[in-house]
Amino acid sequence: MTAQSLGYNNNRIAISADGNNQPDNHPEAKWPRADPDDWAGTPAALAIIAKLGLQDKLVHFSYNNFIAATAHTTETNYMADGVNGAIERWNFDSTRFFDVPENNNAAIDHLANEIKKSTAKDPLYFVHMGPSEFFYRAVEKIVDDGNKEALGNVYVISHSGYNDNHLRRNAHHTMKETIALSGNLIKYKKIKDQNACEDPSKLWCSNTDFSPYHWMRDHSDPDIKWLFSRTQFHPQNKGADISDAGMVWYLLLGDEDGNPKKLEKFIGNGISPLPKCDDAKFVGIKDFEISQVDSFVKPYKYHSRNAVAIDAVTHKNKFGATQKIFEGNSGTYDITLTTLTEEDGESTYRLKVNDVLIGEFQNPANSPDMAPYSKTFENVSVKTGDVIQIESNTHSNGKIPEGDAYAFARGRWRSISFKCASNCNVEEKDGLLVFEAERFDLKGAWKLGKDTERASGGAYIYFDGDNSYPKVNMNNVISFTFKITNPGAYTIKWTMRQPKGHRGTDKGNDIWIYLSENIGYAKDLQLNHFEKYYGRSDDSFTLNGVAEIHSAGHGWLTGNFPEAGEYTLNIGGRSHGLQIDRFVFFKNMTIDEAQNHIDSISETLNCGIQKSLPAE
Numbered sequence: 001m002t003a004q005s006l007g008y009n010n011n012r013i014a015i016s017a018d019g020n021n022q023p024d025n026h027p028e029a030k031w032p033r034a035d036p037d038d039w040a041g042t043p044a045a046l047a048i049i050a051k052l053g054l055q056d057k058l059v060h061f062s063y064n065n066f067i068a069a070t071a072h073t074t075e076t077n078y079m080a081d082g083v084n085g086a087i088e089r090w091n092f093d094s095t096r097f098f099d100v101p102e103n104n105n106a107a108i109d110h111l112a113n114e115i116k117k118s119t120a121k122d123p124l125y126f127v128h129m130g131p132s133e134f135f136y137r138a139v140e141k142i143v144d145d146g147n148k149e150a151l152g153n154v155y156v157i158s159h160s161g162y163n164d165n166h167l168r169r170n171a172h173h174t175m176k177e178t179i180a181l182s183g184n185l186i187k188y189k190k191i192k193d194q195n196a197c198e199d200p201s202k203l204w205c206s207n208t209d210f211s212p213y214h215w216m217r218d219h220s221d222p223d224i225k226w227l228f229s230r231t232q233f234h235p236q237n238k239g240a241d242i243s244d245a246g247m248v249w250y251l252l253l254g255d256e257d258g259n260p261k262k263l264e265k266f267i268g269n270g271i272s273p274l275p276k277c278d279d280a281k282f283v284g285i286k287d288f289e290i291s292q293v294d295s296f297v298k299p300y301k302y303h304s305r306n307a308v309a310i311d312a313v314t315h316k317n318k319f320g321a322t323q324k325i326f327e328g329n330s331g332t333y334d335i336t337l338t339t340l341t342e343e344d345g346e347s348t349y350r351l352k353v354n355d356v357l358i359g360e361f362q363n364p365a366n367s368p369d370m371a372p373y374s375k376t377f378e379n380v381s382v383k384t385g386d387v388i389q390i391e392s393n394t395h396s397n398g399k400i401p402e403g404d405a406y407a408f409a410r411g412r413w414r415s416i417s418f419k420c421a422s423n424c425n426v427e428e429k430d431g432l433l434v435f436e437a438e439r440f441d442l443k444g445a446w447k448l449g450k451d452t453e454r455a456s457g458g459a460y461i462y463f464d465g466d467n468s469y470p471k472v473n474m475n476n477v478i479s480f481t482f483k484i485t486n487p488g489a490y491t492i493k494w495t496m497r498q499p500k501g502h503r504g505t506d507k508g509n510d511i512w513i514y515l516s517e518n519i520g521y522a523k524d525l526q527l528n529h530f531e532k533y534y535g536r537s538d539d540s541f542t543l544n545g546v547a548e549i550h551s552a553g554h555g556w557l558t559g560n561f562p563e564a565g566e567y568t569l570n571i572g573g574r575s576h577g578l579q580i581d582r583f584v585f586f587k588n589m590t591i592d593e594a595q596n597h598i599d600s601i602s603e604t605l606n607c608g609i610q611k612s613l614p615a616e
Helices: 037-051 078-090 104-116 133-144 148-153 161-165 175-181 211-217 222-229 245-253 260-267 591-598
Strands: 012-017 058-063 097-099 124-129 154-158 187-190 205-207 280-283 300-302 307-309 319-325 331-340 348-353 356-362 372-382 387-393 413-420 432-436 446-450 459-463 477-484 488-497 510-515 520-522 525-527 531-534 542-544 546-549 553-555 557-561 565-573 579-586
Touching: 012 037, 012 104, 012 245, 037 058, 037 078, 037 124, 037 222, 037 245, 037 260, 058 078, 058 104, 078 097, 078 222, 097 104, 104 133, 104 148, 124 161, 124 245, 133 148, 133 175, 148 154, 154 175, 154 245, 161 175, 205 211, 211 222, 211 260, 245 260, 331 348, 348 372, 356 372, 387 413, 432 477, 432 591, 488 591, 510 520, 525 546, 542 591, 557 565, 579 591
Parallel strands: 012 058, 012 124, 058 097, 124 154, 154 187
Antiparallel strands: 280 413, 300 307, 307 413, 319 387, 331 372, 331 413, 348 356, 348 387, 432 579, 446 459, 459 579, 477 565, 488 542, 488 557, 488 579, 510 531, 510 565, 520 525, 520 557, 531 546, 546 553
């Protein structure tokens, strides 16, 4: 890239957009919904970032950012659909994305933390795609926390008077007030309005004329075809508007006059996703170059022990350090460092990535001499080009005499391995299997919801599509694979809830369900295809679940698992609004006994659960 704007040089990017579709009927709300242009503009902006391979530079993205607006429960969350689709297609880090009404405090805190990091060498570029109140609250937090100086290294790009000045509530604030709160430290740039809807040849909006975007529709890359599909949901058929993407275009390409034709040339044959993480292992004496690291002593290669070590004769109680540029694929890894225990001391080891401490540990005492010892640091984000630094020290435990003193351990270590972090396994134990519904790989009209008071883990999934009673829509089928260790017949239940207004009725209460390999049974009938599965609830998530078999009536659903191994549960959307918290499989116990067991189980959100949910 040679034509970036505002001094941008592969720096961090933060974006906040509106796009709310859930009605906001508060008397101070001027419009009940947001402008739907972000439904298409957001995926287009993310496509531009992905085309340039800058996914790791996008450190924050918040959407549906109307402060005080309600979460999506009855209307399709088009913004979430677009965001999650881009994450999946182009390998963005989903933990950096926040659906604001689900937890606006978490989203604001996350942006504030990114602002705090800002320095002259590491500025933050903020693309302003929604009303200013969200940004104002993050700035307010920075000021209150005493980090005001960081705001002088924040660049804001806007193009819209609406975004700068719209007050969703009377007590909200404009961009001008936000800049004033910063002590006028924030660097603000308003580029020309990116719409020009009356002229399809200019800028990024052509209203109901979709012809400038037909190249997306006809593209050979299915992900680009998907971009065109995101323009099709505007209620007035004015989806040919991706104007907010023009700000990202300006920042990254230095062009204030972008348009779909330029975007077509820019996208070319399509977007190649970033390579996914790949396991790797590096041996110290083979793969690390031994060189001097500032403020550390220089280790050496101890070939007879196949280890990197420190000269303890010369350097007592000193730390040495060894570095390597990570040449593997960017990703999230479980990193294991293998050391050697030493009878004369218990050395301390530190792992750093780009000079950030990941973890520290000490070799165990009273271990056999020169025995391998491994320590794993889980869920560490590592990018191609990061500097991996391993530090260790010489140490004496005063147990091995040496002359008139004692011998020292030499901080020996052998290797470091990177294993792609994966979802932790879900296994049945003692005839009981419980897993969060968030574990399903959501697609189609399945969405992630939040209820910190009633849902286990604070989250649940819900079906946001149309009722699908006559047959299964395979576009809305999701699956999850689990492990059975004790074979046998298991009763299958769920904890579910109907949407508000339908609780206790026959609406919003069922799914299609199928156990792969035809191992599902109801009323002694083997189920070799999807069948209806339903329940009823009050305001809580209720343990229940009954299968309804065509021409055979109602019966409890059973999974007959013939042997230990992995099995797959498939569910399809059937009724709009249904909410599912957990699935429960049990054998040799009553449903009341199962209820007592699951009341004491709380599966944590960081264990393979969908990461698009903002943390508390």
